[in-house]
Amino acid sequence: MKRIICAAVALALASCIAFPACAADETKKVDDILAKMPARARSEISIGDKAEFVKKLNAVLEFEKAEAEESGDLPLLYLLDKKNGKLSEKYEPKNLVPVDNPTLYKVNKSGMTIRRDVKTHLEDMVRAWDADTGRALFLVSSAYRSYKYQNWLFNHYVETDGLAEAERYSARPGTSQHQLGTAMDFGSITNDFADTRQGKWMYENAWKFGWSLSFPKGYESETGFMWESWHFRYIGIQACELQREYFNDIQQYMLEFIDLWKKS
Numbered sequence: 719m720k721r722i723i724c725a726a727v728a729l730a731l732a733s734c735i736a737f738p739a740c741a742a743d744e745t746k747k748v749d750d751i752l753a754k755m756p757a758r759a760r761s762e763i764s765i766g767d768k769a770e771f772v773k774k775l776n777a778v779l780e781f782e783k784a785e786a787e788e789s790g791d792l793p794l795l796y797l798l799d800k801k802n803g804k805l806s807e808k809y810e811p812k813n814l815v816p817v818d819n820p821t822l823y824k825v826n827k828s829g830m831t832i833r834r835d836v837k838t839h840l841e842d843m844v845r846a847w848d849a850d851t852g853r854a855l856f857l858v859s860s861a862y863r864s865y866k867y868q869n870w871l872f873n874h875y876v877e878t879d880g881l882a883e884a885e886r887y888s889a890r891p892g893t894s895q896h897q898l899g900t901a902m903d904f905g906s907i908t909n910d911f912a913d914t915r916q917g918k919w920m921y922e923n924a925w926k927f928g929w930s931l932s933f934p935k936g937y938e939s940e941t942g943f944m945w946e947s948w949h950f951r952y953i954g955i956q957a958c959e960l961q962r963e964y965f966n967d968i969q970q971y972m973l974e975f976i977d978l979w980k981k982s
Contacts (some may be wrong), residue, residue, distance in 0.1 A: 811899035
């Protein structure tokens with residue numbers, strides 16, 4: 719897997735050097751796509767050297783392509799939100815495995831599953847947590863959700879809080895990142911998590927292992943959901959680096975940009 723991905727990244731970088739005219743076209747493409755982004759996103763995305771950005775973006779996309787071919791599943795940067803994309807009620811990731819690993823972390827309920835490749839990166843992150851904290855408690859609270867379960871959950875919240883309020887914190891069936899099998903909830907599933915030892919550590923370190931906060935504070939209009947300090951999605955280390963360097967560390971901005979890039 720690592721050999722395939724390294725070769726893909728090398729090929730992406732080499733192509734940018736070998737075809738300067740193509741690279742020039744792609745730098746113009748950056749401006750064209752930025753013009754299509756919402757005003758706030760344009761004001762917060764910071765791309766100085768466009769040629770350098772394109773090299774890094776192409777490396778991320780080659781990694782994503784190689785990983786998708788290896789896993790046989792949806793790409794890690796698949797855009798799924800209230801406005802874009804919808805998974806069918808039959809969609810289920812191909813390689814779901816139990817989340818459980820009692821020697822590394824605690825789960826708050828049995829039977830949770832996650833994509834096999836994503837579990838590997840969860841375990842890498844928790845090993846780093848153990849090294850930093852002396853094996854303090856690390857709690858995993860939610861992982862893959864089926865369309866059927868998300869439908870039940872969303873309807874339950876609608877009955878409890880009404881449609882308008884429920885839509886602020888719960889995804890309609892087919893639009894939840896949890897159905898991708900690459901998103902997880904951690905800790906208490908309340909915003910108190912941000913002030914816990916685990917929450918603070920993840921805010922500082924999760925990106926180093928490819929985990930990105932999906933719904934940051936102050937971005938409900940952009941993401942469609944209120945702040946969820948506990949909800950992280952695995953997108954890959956290179957993508958997290960790109961997100962931090964150019965997209966104000968906002969996952970939604972990067973995923974929307976990449977979606978437009980792929981379609982252009």
